[in-house]
Amino acid sequence: MPIARTFGFDEVMMFKILVLQGMYNLSDEAMETQIIDRFSFRRYLGLSLSSRVPDATTIWLFRDSLVQLRLVKRLFDMFDLQLAGKGFEARRGSIIDATMVEVPRQKINRDEKQEIEEKGKVEDWSEEKSRQKDTDAKWTKKNSESFFGYKNHVNVDVEHKFIRKYAVTDASVHDSRLLDELLDYSNTNSEVYADSAYRSRKNLDMLEMLGFRERIHRKAHRNRPLSEREKQGNATKSRTRARVEHVFGVQFKLAGSLLMRCIGILRAEAQIGLRNIATAPATPLADTWDINQATSGSTKGSEPFTKCLALLMPSLPFADSTFDCVTLP
Numbered sequence: 001m002p003i004a005r006t007f008g009f010d011e012v013m014m015f016k017i018l019v020l021q022g023m024y025n026l027s028d029e030a031m032e033t034q035i036i037d038r039f040s041f042r043r044y045l046g047l048s049l050s051s052r053v054p055d056a057t058t059i060w061l062f063r064d065s066l067v068q069l070r071l072v073k074r075l076f077d078m079f080d081l082q083l084a085g086k087g088f089e090a091r092r093g094s095i096i097d098a099t100m101v102e103v104p105r106q107k108i109n110r111d112e113k114q115e116i117e118e119k120g121k122v123e124d125w126s127e128e129k130s131r132q133k134d135t136d137a138k139w140t141k142k143n144s145e146s147f148f149g150y151k152n153h154v155n156v157d158v159e160h161k162f163i164r165k166y167a168v169t170d171a172s173v174h175d176s177r178l179l180d181e182l183l184d185y186s187n188t189n190s191e192v193y194a195d196s197a198y199r200s201r202k203n204l205d206m207l208e209m210l211g212f213r214e215r216i217h218r219k220a221h222r223n224r225p226l227s228e229r230e231k232q233g234n235a236t237k238s239r240t241r242a243r244v245e246h247v248f249g250v251q252f253k254l255a256g257s258l259l260m261r262c263i264g265i266l267r268a269e270a271q272i273g274l275r276n277i278a279t280a281p282a283t284p285l286a287d288t289w290d291i292n293q294a295t296s297g298s299t300k301g302s303e304p305f306t307k308c309l310a311l312l313m314p315s316l317p318f319a320d321s322t323f324d325c326v327t328l329p
Contacts, residue, residue, distance in 0.1 A: 022274030093191035
């Protein structure tokens with residue numbers, strides 16, 4: 001299978017399409033229509049009125065090539081480096097939280113569910129039916145409400161409210177299991193804010209050992225309610241921890257619905273990663289990220305995005321073959 005198929009379109013422009021798609025939660029067909037219809041989309045993508053627009057199939061093929069190569073996470077890290085290079089370093093501590101990302105609910109019986117849990121698939125399903133069933137997504141319950149899909153675990157810095165790290169799991173994974181993976185050692189402040197779901201002796205000991213200062217909410221236990229001092233402490237932490245909810249709110253406001261139509265955790269990781277890249281509150285994405293520049297010889301900040309993409313995907317047929325990837329960090 002070819003690594004990437006863009007049918008002559010610029011790869012950076014194609015990636016910008018995926019960023020817009022993740023921001024507004026658009027299908028491939030809707031994305032094609034919006035590019036044709038919206039001047040703002042054309043301006044961001046650098047397309048004139050007479051420019052050829054990639055169709056839905058081309059968009060799908062390019063995104064799937066990124067999925068198969070597992071490159072969205074690495075491109076996200078490149079994005080974070082560019083933020084730091086522009087003066088948006090992670091500051092004032094980290095906030096860690098998770099949000100549900102629902103996918104269309106599957107219609108399977110109890111025996112099929114058990115077979116999926118044991119074998120990862122249902123052997124009696126035809127190949128066509130298997131392609132349409134998401135066996136990676138799981139059920140979970142939160143506040144007496146059932147969810148089916150995945151979780152987007154994030155680390156947001158307190159100062160800028162940018163997502164600095166993220167991880168994707170099925171919805172059944174407990175939030176606290178991803179704490180160590182989401183810690184940001186580059187933050188200028190060692191404080192870590194999180195809700196009471198992350199509070200356990202194991203996590204507290206780990207944070208202390210790694211040099212972080214925990215600002216995790218305390219939780220009540222049976223026959224041991226919170227004292228007034230503990231309640232006040234939680235309220236104080238909440239004033240900072242609530243900033244992560246602003247990030248999730250921006251994602252919901254832009255997308256209109258967080259229901260994500262994809263099958264399998266690999267595609268979910270990619271689409272959630274693109275959505276996280278697109279979430280840059282109060283900062284114009286094109287101005288913050290050097291995605292439109294292809295200059296060379298820069299010594300400050302991170303390299304232009306096109307050079308990063310050339311390094312990560314060397315097999316793609318870039319129109320300009322003069323990139324000097326030796327100078328990249």
